[in-house]
Amino acid sequence: MPEGHTLHRLARTHQKQFAGAPVEVSSPQGRFAAGASLVDGHVLVRAEAHGKHLFHVFGPETIVHVHLGLYGTFDGAVIPAPPPVGQVRLRLVGNTHWADLRGPNTCEILTRAEVKALRDRLGPDPLRRDADPDKAWDRIFRSRTPIAVALMDQSVIAGIGNVYRAELLFRHGLHPMVPGRSLDRALWTDMWSDLVTLMRQGVRRNRIDTVRDEDLPKATGRAPRKDRHGGEVYVYRRAGQPCLVCGTEVAGKVLAARNLFWCPTCQPT
Incomplete structure (x- = not known):
């Protein structure tokens, strides 16, 4: 299972590549289609991580929560994005880059309150400035x-x-x-x-x-x-x-x- 540094690296990468602009969000596999429709075309406010959890914040009530689990992976490159290959749960397409998520343990939409409840159950993250x-x-x-x-x-x-x-x-x-x-x-x-x-x-x-x-x-x-x-x-x-x-x-x-x-x-x- 990826450790915390991997999720923080992904958060930094996605912050740089997608934040501050509208993002096309889809679920080629279909399993996250309903969630993707809620944020498709919205501006990504920020990407951040806490421990092994990754959050793409599109708004206070529309936060994409990803936990990679044992088999989850994110990959991507500069646009144009190629046709999806394999079971792509989530695809992000921005102005300059695209990213595909495959095989995560969790990919869901959470509200701000739900994210807070999740984070309250976690211990301090050594990679976060707010860690105690x-x-x-x-x-x-x-x-x-x-x-x-x-x-x-x-x-x-x-x-x-x-x-x-x-x-x-x-x-x-x-x-x-x-x-x-x-x-x-x-x-x-x-x-x-x-x-x-x-x-x-x-x-x-x-x-x-x-x-x-x-x-x-x-x-x-x-x-x-x-x-x-x-x-x-x-x-x-x-x-x-x-x-x-x-x-x-x-x-x-x-x-x-x-x-x-x-x-x-x-x-x-």
């Missing part, structure tokens, strides 16, 4: 839940997925099974700041890189990572391989139905 890290801290510190589970709870922090979860814990030497209530406040402050930096970098690069300069391939002489997710990471999807820092075999297990990765030496219990 104290809100996340309050939820974590009151919980006996393992920190690895808490970090994936979108009501605690919005936008973190499996990659950022595993890498953030490694970078701060924190074992994934440590209860949230055992977390030191100063450590949490450092983790939040690091997360903001990493996710902003993810928006710029369109991939997740978490490895520090001294551990990069050009510094250590190792081969670059080859993985469909791209980016240089410490432990994510590296179970059974040597830790890039200490050489210990990276561990892996399933926790709360998601794959978990950590270094037993660098992240002691």
